[in-house]
Amino acid sequence: MPAVKKIAKLVVCGVGLIGGSFALALREAGLVGRVVGVGRRPEPLAAARQLGILDEICTDWADALSGADLVLLAMPVGQMDAVAAAMAPHLGPDTVVTDAGSTKRDVIEAIYRHLGAHLANVVPAHPIAGAEKSGPAAAQSGLYRGRKVVVTPLPENRPAAVARVREVWSACGAVLHEMSPQEHDRVFAAVSHLPHLLAFGLVHDLAGRANAEQLFSYAASGFRDFTRVAGSHPEMWRDICVANRHSLLAELDAYLAELAYLRALLVEADGPALEAVFADASRARNTWADKAFPAIPSGE
Amino acid sequence: MPAVKKIAKLVVCGVGLIGGSFALALREAGLVGRVVGVGRRPEPLAAARQLGILDEICTDWADALSGADLVLLAMPVGQMDAVAAAMAPHLGPDTVVTDAGSTKRDVIEAIYRHLGAHLANVVPAHPIAGAEKSGPAAAQSGLYRGRKVVVTPLPENRPAAVARVREVWSACGAVLHEMSPQEHDRVFAAVSHLPHLLAFGLVHDLAGRANAEQLFSYAASGFRDFTRVAGSHPEMWRDICVANRHSLLAELDAYLAELAYLRALLVEADGPALEAVFADASRARNTWADKAFPAIPSGE
Numbered sequence: 208m209p210a211v212k213k214i215a216k217l218v219v220c221g222v223g224l225i226g227g228s229f230a231l232a233l234r235e236a237g238l239v240g241r242v243v244g245v246g247r248r249p250e251p252l253a254a255a256r257q258l259g260i261l262d263e264i265c266t267d268w269a270d271a272l273s274g275a276d277l278v279l280l281a282m283p284v285g286q287m288d289a290v291a292a293a294m295a296p297h298l299g300p301d302t303v304v305t306d307a308g309s310t311k312r313d314v315i316e317a318i319y320r321h322l323g324a325h326l327a328n329v330v331p332a333h334p335i336a337g338a339e340k341s342g343p344a345a346a347q348s349g350l351y352r353g354r355k356v357v358v359t360p361l362p363e364n365r366p367a368a369v370a371r372v373r374e375v376w377s378a379c380g381a382v383l384h385e386m387s388p389q390e391h392d393r394v395f396a397a398v399s400h401l402p403h404l405l406a407f408g409l410v411h412d413l414a415g416r417a418n419a420e421q422l423f424s425y426a427a428s429g430f431r432d433f434t435r436v437a438g439s440h441p442e443m444w445r446d447i448c449v450a451n452r453h454s455l456l457a458e459l460d461a462y463l464a465e466l467a468y469l470r471a472l473l474v475e476a477d478g479p480a481l482e483a484v485f486a487d488a489s490r491a492r493n494t495w496a497d498k499a500f501p502a503i504p505s506g507e
Numbered sequence: 508m509p510a511v512k513k514i515a516k517l518v519v520c521g522v523g524l525i526g527g528s529f530a531l532a533l534r535e536a537g538l539v540g541r542v543v544g545v546g547r548r549p550e551p552l553a554a555a556r557q558l559g560i561l562d563e564i565c566t567d568w569a570d571a572l573s574g575a576d577l578v579l580l581a582m583p584v585g586q587m588d589a590v591a592a593a594m595a596p597h598l599g600p601d602t603v604v605t606d607a608g609s610t611k612r613d614v615i616e617a618i619y620r621h622l623g624a625h626l627a628n629v630v631p632a633h634p635i636a637g638a639e640k641s642g643p644a645a646a647q648s649g650l651y652r653g654r655k656v657v658v659t660p661l662p663e664n665r666p667a668a669v670a671r672v673r674e675v676w677s678a679c680g681a682v683l684h685e686m687s688p689q690e691h692d693r694v695f696a697a698v699s700h701l702p703h704l705l706a707f708g709l710v711h712d713l714a715g716r717a718n719a720e721q722l723f724s725y726a727a728s729g730f731r732d733f734t735r736v737a738g739s740h741p742e743m744w745r746d747i748c749v750a751n752r753h754s755l756l757a758e759l760d761a762y763l764a765e766l767a768y769l770r771a772l773l774v775e776a777d778g779p780a781l782e783a784v785f786a787d788a789s790r791a792r793n794t795w796a797d798k799a800f801p802a803i804p805s806g807e
């Protein structure tokens with residue numbers, strides 16, 4: 208593998224778990240000169256500087272983008288439109304821009320809306336990594352090791368810009384994949400956005416009960432794992448759900464049909480049919496988990 | 508604490524994760540003389556004997572119950588009726604019987620139906636512990652350490668029999684609670700049975716898709732944790748869902764109302780209302796998990 212060209216100046220917009228971990232991984236790989244942070248609120252930026260994630264904080268896009276080699280947009284996707292508009296006048300012809308948004312169609316619409324003059328160098332992507340803890344304090348250099356990054360290149364992208372984004376994520380330890388934005392948003396509605404919505408919904412339902420405290424006191428490790436994603440960042444997930452609501456509604460409706468089927472089986476006390484569903488699911492889930500997470504004992 | 512009287516002969520019916528772990532814990536505590544296993548199928552019993560969980564296998568309730576001090580019924584709850592009927596003619600007046608069923612009203616109905624002459628000594632209970640791996644090979648002496656055991660005593664129980672069941676579970680490291688069977692079944696419908704049904708349903712829905720392989724290939728740690736309980740024992744969960752279907756249907760309907768609300772917010776792209784739900788859920792979930800699982804970093 209040829210040596211990866213250094214990033215003399217990296218700009219990260221939204222220095223939380225995702226942006227912070229990207230900067231730390233590139234620092235650890237010795238690939239980054241200066242890391243500049245941009246964001247809405249001063250506190251996380253100051254914290255990120257304190258933690259050694261950032262070298263510098265910019266409050267102004269002109270300063271931030273001046274001489275930038277690479278920009279990672281890692282704020283919640285709801286800010287993409289405003290950020291793309293603010294960047295546009297200051298973006299140089301050689302700066303490569305990528306993002307870490309969990310949805311791709313809305314991000315790409317914002318790119319076309321505001322960065323039409325820069326499409327050669329703006330390469331949308333999505334790292335499949337996260338944790339229910341957010342913020343720069345949760346950032347870690349190893350977050351992307353062995354994780355997938357899905358790149359959804361634009362037809363207008365320069366091949367060299369796509370290759371640059373791929374090699375930088377590879378340097379973080381990630382495994383690269385490509386998909387169309389439409390396919391990306393459909394797939395992640397099913398395996399990520401819907402489970403988040405379902406977990407948020409269950410905890411919200413129970414937390415509003417008069418006996419919520421009793422209920423939670425008897426909840427055990429199954430409930431803990433089922434609801435782990437309900438501990439996620441509310442604004443980030445608001446933005447994802449709104450941005451990808453069409454695919455998410457299609458998935459939710461498919462799931463509601465499944466629940467209607469299970470409900471009918473419960474009403475009829477149809478044990479054999481319930482067992483058939485559970486056996487299918489159990490087999491599929493354990494086969495998948497044994498393959499996808501071979502190192503992790505599933506009884507953890 | 509006064510010394511716990513030894514169990515000269517312990518009978519375990521259903522020697523899987525739950526029954527096997529109970530026997531191992533009492534063995535480790537030095538509280539058990541001989542452990543006798545009873546069950547439908549010879550293979551798990553033979554495996555349990557091989558693993559040192561059992562000293563002896565009985566194929567006959569008369570032999571098994573002769574001179575038994577304590578009986579734990581740890582088979583799926585759907586077998587309770589047949590097992591109680593089979594035991595009844597052979598149960599001695601001094602043998603204490605308890606169970607480990609995840610539902611209590613149906614177990615108690617079977618007890619009244621078949622063990623009416625023995626109600627003084629039959630004490631229903633439910634250890635709140637499990638793992639998605641089942642069978643005797645998954646059994647471990649530490650399974651119940653720090654876990655709750657809910658006892659739902661019958662009005663006819665001798666206080667000494669209830670005390671005996673409590674002290675034996677305490678010796679396994681468990682923390683004892685008492686509830687009415689009705690309250691038990693309502694609480695666990697909400698925090699255990701519904702999450703299992705929801706997780707089984709999601710995996711079943713996705714596994715049946717034409718692009719199931721692609722979907723699973725992009726599923727990550729959030730999906731892994733959300734679906735962990737979908738790896739559980741299909742027959743056991745069939746029995747629980749059928750036995751507790753009335754409480755479970757009430758919980759499912761409350762959840763469907765929550766999903767209908769979330770669906771309406773998605774249709775309207777109502778970001779602020781979605782964020783309010785997610786923020787409530789996130790706060791409740793993290794507050795609970797930090798308290799309930801203080802030793803486990805939530806980003807595991």
